[in-house]
Amino acid sequence: MHMHVAIHHHTRYQYDRPVLHSTHFLRLKPAAHSRTPIEAYSLTIKPEKYQIHWQQDPFGNFIARIDFEEFMQELSIDVDIVADISQINPFDFFLDDYAQYFPFDYEPQLKKDLAPYLEITEQSPALLQWLDAIDRSGRGIIDFLVMLNEKIFKDIRYTVRMEPGVQTSEETLQYAIGSCRDSAWLLVQVLRHLGLAARFVSGYLVQLASGSSSGSVSSSLSEDFTALHAWAEVYIPGAGWIGLDATSGLMAGEGHIPLACTPSPESAAPITGTAEKSETILTYRNTVERL
Structure with missing residues (x-):
């Protein structure tokens, strides 16, 4: 039996004044070798005045390079994933x-x-x-x-x-x-x-x-x-x-x-980059929902 779940990851930075941001690098896309099948993926960034370029680092990880075009008083990053989290046997492999x-x-x-x-x-x-x-x-x-x-x-x-x-x-x-x-x-x-x-x-x-009935179950x-x-x-x-x-x-x-x-x-690191010095409020949320 297949168990599909929707994962939502929200990160928001709120500043006490409009600030400039350096280039940010986001490592928030599932790796190609993930044994858990990924059915859908989206990355949403606000404000929307930015340029995004997808790259791979020397180790094959997906990286979103984000170059911002304006001062911002708030930055939000949202990741949405639909994954098939049916059970996997972690010992299902061969050895030389x-x-x-x-x-x-x-x-x-x-x-x-x-x-x-x-x-x-x-x-x-x-x-x-x-x-x-x-x-x-x-x-x-x-x-x-x-x-x-x-x-x-x-x-x-x-x-x-x-x-x-x-x-x-x-x-x-x-x-x-x-x-x-x-x-x-x-x-x-x-x-x-x-x-x-x-x-x-x-x-x-x-x-x-x-x-x-399936998935990574924790009785606790x-x-x-x-x-x-x-x-x-x-x-x-x-x-x-x-x-x-x-x-x-x-x-x-x-x-x-x-x-x-x-x-x-x-x-x-999931997110790397800097902003001008300011008073900052960080909001972070991870949720999962069965589909």
């Missing part, structure tokens, strides 16, 4: 023979292609100590990935953090608490230290309340839910990119809709 068990080495050409996703940028004491406790004896690669994902889920308590940016792995481990983007970045660094190519993912998470929810979210993807030969959500300790499924997948969080 040499990648069946951890540890393994990527083939030379593939390793060159994956170089940006193998770069280790953090080697803090807390991270190295956490890694030392990992059992690296040979085992099935999927069992190993599930174990890593669950360990971060158990070790790092989730919080909604409104401050900009992403914590370092050291901060996340020392505080033992972080937002979804903090846990995702920690998992990316852990995977790279273990010789596995990993990337940071920004996207939408859709969770449907219990009682649904009393109503349907969607929000911007972050998780990690690891590259396993034969399977390709596999999503791991350290916030829940689960594999990414039909409720995970990727928007931008990049080697570092800075390149995956």
Whole structure:
């Protein structure tokens, strides 16, 4: 059975005076590799005096470049998506023979292609100590990935953090608490230290309340839910990119809709751009409706 949902994402900036805006870059269109089928998509920006050019970044993500033509006292950005959120088996993939068990080495050409996703940028004491406790004896690669994902889920308590940016792995481990983007970045660094190519993912998470006959169902929810979210993807030969959500300790499924997948969080921000200094009110809303 198919479950279609309508996702609405509204962002509005209100200023105390008319201001000029720099060029804005929006990473708010589902990625081409999304396993959740996207039936319809629209992006609405107001005021309407602007130029839009769709591009792809070096990693294949869709980017809307917005060049504004006038002073504005308000800027609103609305995304509408219709998605088929029928259940997906997150383990429905093949593995190349040499990648069946951890540890393994990527083939030379593939390793060159994956170089940006193998770069280790953090080697803090807390991270190295956490890694030392990992059992690296040979085992099935999927069992190993599930174990890593669950360990971060158990070790790092989730919080909604409104401050900009992403914590370092050291901060996340020392505080033992972080937002979804903090846990995702920690998992990316852990995977790279273990010789596995990993990337940071920004996207939408859709969770449907219990009682649904299909879709990403959460028995702990009393109503349907969607929000911007972050998780990690690891590259396993034969399977390709596999999503791991350290916030829940689960594999990414039909409720995970990727928007931008990049080697570092800075390149995956949903909206980047600046406005002249002013007093600003930000309004943000995410909703999902079953169709």
